[in-house]
Amino acid sequence: AEDEEDAVDDEVEDEPVDDVDEDDPDEEEPDEEAAEEAEGDFVIGVSNTLVGNQWREQMVCSIQAESLASGMVSDVVLANRDTDASGQIADIEGLIGQGVDAIIVNPHDRTALDDVIAAADEQGIIVISVDQAVTAEQAYNVTNDQVAYGELGGRWLFEQIDGEGNVAYMRGGDGAPADQDRDEGFRAALEEFPDVEIVSEVFTGWDPSTGASQALDIITTEDVDGIWTSGIDYPVVEQFEAADEDFVPVVGADNNGFIEQLIELADDGLTGAVVTNPPPVGGVATAIAIDLLAGREDHPQDTVLTPEVYDNIDDMAALEDLYLPDLPQGFVATMEFEGYTTYTQEQVLECEGP
Amino acid sequence: MREAAPQADLLRTHEVAKRYGSVVALRSASLAVAPGEIHALLGANGAGKSTLVKILSGVVGGDAGTVNVHGAPVELRRPLDALEAGLGTVFQDPALVPDLTVEQNLRLTGVSPERVRGWLAHMEVDVPDLDTLVKRIPLPILRLLDLARALAHEPELLMLDEITAALPGDYVDTVFGVMREWRAQGHSVLFITHRLGEVLEVCDRATVLRDGADVATVTPSEGDERTLVEAMLGEGAPTRTAGHRERDGAPEGPVVLEARGLTARTALKGCSLELRAGEILGVVGLEGQGQERLFDVLSGDRPFEGGELRVEGRPVKPRSPYDMIRRGVVLVPADRLHALLPQRSLRENLASALYNTVGSWLTPVRGERPAVEGTIERLEIDTRAQRQVRRLSGGNQQKVAVGRWLAAGFRTLLCFDPTRGIDIGTKEQIYRLLRELADDGAAILYYASEFTEAPVICDRIIVVYDGAVVTELDPAEADEATLLNAAHGLEENVT
């Protein structure tokens, strides 16, 4: 996975650093606190509102693993349940009450957390939003660039079908910020290809079985030349096999199962591209939080990790590198970020915090 | 036939006891039933008869005491134990599952349909199709089905708990026929009833329970009623005149409730009556002549199509009981538990009718406590099991059904068979209460399924037949024969 990590590093370095607001009076507080605290005594709180989801699971595990590997965190407090924005606010309030030093949130809503994040900041708690950015100015954001995700994958697909034809657009969760961002990018790419038509647009809700049955519907009733998926990829490819139809180009995410299909089915005519959407953003956020708490290094307010695109035409080697033969289909193959995460793959898989 | 020594009893219970929480349902019941006899089990409400029967049929476990069959002790832990010991039961409550067909019910209890059909044929009850849902079968037939099912087990002792309470006269005779036949075969019958006439007619011996203990075993014969009543109720048993009017002649009060040619579906075919303040008007009729619908219509529970209904001179067309309750007309229905809140406390039940007297959205309820306590005292309601009305004995439940209207106030009382399944002592209390109410100016319409009741307490009697009032009688001349004739629609000459 060397290429990819390098690539990501590059992206991060490209990020403009001017987001950091120098006059922010709160900025100094964490450092003072850190000075008082003995090293290795930080408590990190995590707020996540979707459980039973592989990606989120790995995100949380990367937080645990990084906390353990850093040796500077004494406890990770998980507020992890299915809930909505108001529930997440309550969870964060609970974490504030626990006296955590930093909170890593995967926000349910862009704006709803503004005030509670401000309240946490007042108490000197560092808040880092991962996966999706929040509007709260006090928060650090560590995100995968979802607009780019939509755009890169879209462009690959439209080029693959030579700029004309029917495309199925299998989106994620209706209303989710990530889905909206990806949509923005996808539409931007679509603008450039006037002869491409979307013949079917569905929301999978990022649910494999929903996606599978929708894909089957599409394959058997529509004449499509390509399919863009928001990460529900290998179930879609399975439907082609099941329905015994000829493959069309498929765009998916860095799911282990999809990578496997791209490698194994290349000879049967499957072409496809992986757009990375790595869950270790959690680990990255943890590393940043520890840096800030220990006063070791300053970080920009926003860290945006741009996805990579690997297809099974030109980047077969990269795919084979990513592939993890012993792990399940749904597992996301990108597990680390060089430059940020210090854990080993085993530590992520064990998923145990300090 | 069994060759048993005469002294060897078929069944002997020794000091059987049962308590529900702190309420002693059965204190110490000893009972001996000889082979080849019909043995009556008598007692006031709450004496513990049903409880004893349930213990003997293995449905309820006793707390103490022993049960011997043919001299050998038996453990009755399950209904099957009782059946194997030769004890078969017809319970007071129907024991057939309403949503299953008769055949499925028989399968459920492991009884052969052939035998049941045979017994029904023997009783000359037209065999209902066994593939009928039980809930579509009328209650009297169900009771006979229960009986046939019990007989199909060929029990040595057949226990019948108030089987005749829900049966019309001809079927009562059928049941008596079966009982005699059973006795003739050397088997025995344990028979529970509140009707002393039936005891005198068919029973060889009678055991009387009082307050959960046996007090006497007698051989009943004509003229023994008084003795039996005293045994059941103890010293100072009331006489059967409590409800009688003091003065003679028709009451002079104004007409408060008037029906003119009421029709309702096929049940009422032009029914007319006048009810005056201060009188108890008796209604007499055979089963299913429309009297039930008449009460429902008068109380606003069900609609009528034709005719006219007036309360205090003003015509009304009630859409729900509330319309009649507002006008002071209240109902005490046949099924008392239907009118009460069985799971709720005695006091809540008495207070429930009060809620109609308070304002609608924001007015608070006031003055409920004195009204409730006053009613409890006036009716001498037994408050031992007051936490849930369903645990009161039948008689006390009946008092609550009347009492809640007493607490709330009314002008016209419609009583449908208020003494069904009620012991003589309580009956007298209810008669007395109704008379007091009438003397205070209330108008009371009173239906009794037992023909002997109406002449005792009513000022006038009307007879319903086929959905109409056919006759009016003076209680003085209404002996049982006259009433029966009229009820069969035979004396059409009288207005």
Next chain:
Amino acid sequence: MTTATDERAGSSATTPGVRLQRWLRRHGWTIGVWLLLLAFILWYATLIPAFGEFQIASIARNSLPTVYLALAQSVVVIAGGIDLGIGALMVLANSASARLMEDQGFAMTLAIAVGVVLGAALLNALVGLLIAVSEIPDVVVTLGMLFVYSGLALLVLPSPGGGTSPGLRFLFTGSETGVGTNYWMPILMLALPTALLAWWMTRSRRGLSLYAIGSDLGAAYLSGVSIRRAKVVSYAVAGGFAGLAGIALTTLANSGDPRFINALNALLASLAAVVLGGIVLGGGVGSVVGAVAAGIILFTLNPILTAMGIDPNTTQVVRGVLIVLVMMVAGLLEWRRRRAE
């Protein structure tokens, strides 16, 4: 007097015609639901360009989980209970089986399937026992179990994954890949358990005892039915069917999915199927056969609404209105019949 006697007697002289009429009346609802299902399928056939074996197979296999769950809920409801945990138990069975069956051979997966079904039956029997012994209302205990089962599912399988063997997939879906045109296998898997359960419920003493406790606890008790045992049996059978539903899910998706929302959606579907199927909440009335048709109807709604091009957000509204409408029509018919009687 004559009329009265006639009525008493009338019941004995049942001609075949009368019997047929009574049979139709008694099973009217069940027949009605099956006719409705037929109508829906015919309607669906006119909505799409080609209706054939593939669609029949698709409907049959994809409605398997809903149908099994409808059967499970039916049994409990007929016995006078309600099982709010049934959907979560299905999800637990799905998660556990997908995890255990991954990369196993057919024989092994079959053994695991049997084990999961028995395990689910045992687990839910314990729930029934708790209800019977403690006399806490069904809703309360099973509401608790809804959380317990879904929590266990997440512990067993933290995120979607797992798999099963092609052989087992063939057994349930009629195809080793889970897709295909073989509709005999899934129809058999629908019909066989339904027929067995329906027969057991209405013909065997134990099955009848479930109707008995649902219909009238007192009468059942006096008839010598062991109420506790009947309660436990109803929950055990329901648990077994929930386990079967979980296995069916595993074979359909070739994976497990432990998310809470699945449990809730499945629960709602089972309740809707029971209600539409004419099984009266409160117990004692209805046939499991009706619930099966209702379960398939509920499933068929999705492709129909999609084929009609209805906005996915409106789909929810349509589904709700449909449930209420069907119940209203049925209620109206019932009311008219009662009035005419």
Next chain:
Amino acid sequence: MTTATDERAGSSATTPGVRLQRWLRRHGWTIGVWLLLLAFILWYATLIPAFGEFQIASIARNSLPTVYLALAQSVVVIAGGIDLGIGALMVLANSASARLMEDQGFAMTLAIAVGVVLGAALLNALVGLLIAVSEIPDVVVTLGMLFVYSGLALLVLPSPGGGTSPGLRFLFTGSETGVGTNYWMPILMLALPTALLAWWMTRSRRGLSLYAIGSDLGAAYLSGVSIRRAKVVSYAVAGGFAGLAGIALTTLANSGDPRFINALNALLASLAAVVLGGIVLGGGVGSVVGAVAAGIILFTLNPILTAMGIDPNTTQVVRGVLIVLVMMVAGLLEWRRRRAE
């Protein structure tokens, strides 16, 4: 005999001591739930480094939606019904209010809030009317409404968004930003509606009529209660409280969220609160005051389990087990008391 007479007489001469005893016994459950809540909060206080105004305010304001919804469900359940659509109605009110209130001033948002509450009451009153007139069981109609309301919510607000005014946020949460240490305002918003509702339910004729129809429909009818009106009123009141819950959600999150899962989670919470609060499903028994405490307990569980560091996946299991346990303890106490009587 003497004892019996004594006991009979005893009832009329009620000493203050006896009255207190009777009051304690009658309200035992409600008192018990409040004590349990107290115990939970004390426990929570020992689990975290500093327990103060912030925590009290946080618990008070964040449990507002659950509490309002618990009140709503209580009213319907006491009146013998059950409203499966109540959570979805809350979500609809939340979505509609968040959409309408965005960028509006305080006066306008207040007017919208009133409008939404009244609208929700009216909408649910129609549901009650449908149930009362058609006599279709409550579960069925409200199950349908669950889908209808959530569909409408998605139509009103296709994806999370919207907002409200700082003034309205202050009204519900005690802070214009929704976070802070002012606990008086949210506690007032908890206590005032509860007190009003409790008073109305037990003191006014209309309120008592809800208990009456819940206790025994037939008996209520024969006592002259208008069953239809009482049913409609129960659903209308519940609708109003669901509307209030929706507004509370809007002020807490400063946004609306139309997703189905929210409706289901809210429904489950309302059912659990009612059950824990001692309101008997089936109707007629219980006090809305108990449901309030239960609602807060259910909310407080989250921070407690987090603070205890329990594996999040186990949390579900713990929650379920807790519901069952509390009910079992309560059942045991009730049983012992009955035995001692």
